[in-house]
Amino acid sequence: MVGIKDIAKAAGVSISTVSYALNGNPKITDETRAKIMKLAEEMNYVPNMAARTLKRQQTNIIGVYLTDYAGSFYGELLDGIKRGLEFHGYEMIVCSGKKSQLFIPEKMVDGAIVLDWTFDSEQILQFAHRGHKLVVLDREIEHANIRKVLLDNAGGTSLAIEQFAKLRPEKLYLISGPTKGYDSQKRLVTSEKELNLYTIPYEIIAGNFTESSGYEAGEKIMKQQPQFPIHIFSFNDEMAVGLYKYFKGTNLKIGKDVSIIGFDNIEIGKYLRPPLATISYSKHRWGMLAAKKVVQLLQDEPTESELIYTTFVRRDSFLGKEG
DSSP: OHHHHHHHHHTTSSSHHHHHHHHTTTTHHHHHHHHHHHHHHHHHHOHHHHHHHHHOOSSSSSEEEEEEOSSSSHHHHHHHHHHHHTTTTOOEEESSGGGGGGGTTTTSSSSSEEOOOTSOOOHHHHHHHHHHHEEEEOOOOOOOOOEEEEEHHHHHHHHHHHHHTOOOSSSSEOOOTTTOOOHHHHHHHHHHHHHHTTTEEEEEEESSSSSSHHHHHHHHHTOOOOOEHHHHHHHHSHHHHHHHHHHHHHOOOBBBEEEEESSSGGGGGGGSSSEEEEEEEEEHHHHHHHHHHHHHHHTTTOOOOEOOOOOOOOOTTSSOOOO
């Protein structure tokens, strides 16, 4: 592998001159820099990232930790993070799994954005104690080196339950998410609280935020020979897509025999037939804010935790009328 010593020898200059050229240092002339950069390209020079990191103590890379990459939820969020970081001169690397968490203490990333319920909160606190800067999107945790950018799950869930309450259903089915997931548990706790307030009977059917678990939930509901119309609050849109697939194989019509509200407002929802009613928020803004917060932490700028607010999007999968 070609190193800066080889470039220095070919250019007839010192190693420090080559280093200045490659790092954009103004100590050398534009003519010398151009000559060295041309040689580096011709010799297929690849910078040693690890060595650079050790010397500069920064990578200008932020680790984005996700539980997984399945489904269509993450695209807008990651685009928001990417654009937010680029504005401040940072890049991102998307990670999943325990081993990639070592990028933080090994300083392969300057900071981290976490939306991964498998990332232990105690571990996050330990990293914060050591001076690492982190933004969490999926838990309530306090530390001077941590900021939260959380969804207003309680507000969004209350909006959905309020819509169902207007219909006075005989029973509402709740399709829940992962038992350890912050968003899922917030939606579940709020749903139960609101339904008890409205004295509406309900049943919880365990899901895991996947399309297949939504399909299985549809099967479980129909095995009970429910009363019609069937009312379902799916804790995310991916599971609602699974419900659509299940009911497509029956003689029941969504929007007539089955009333569904989802959560997340993923792109595919508006193209379903009928379009999916859902709880919406800006995933792009969520990502942009997370990026801004982690950069502010890294630059020791004042910054506060924030909530991402939600709205109800009325579409034809829901039986309720306007008002």
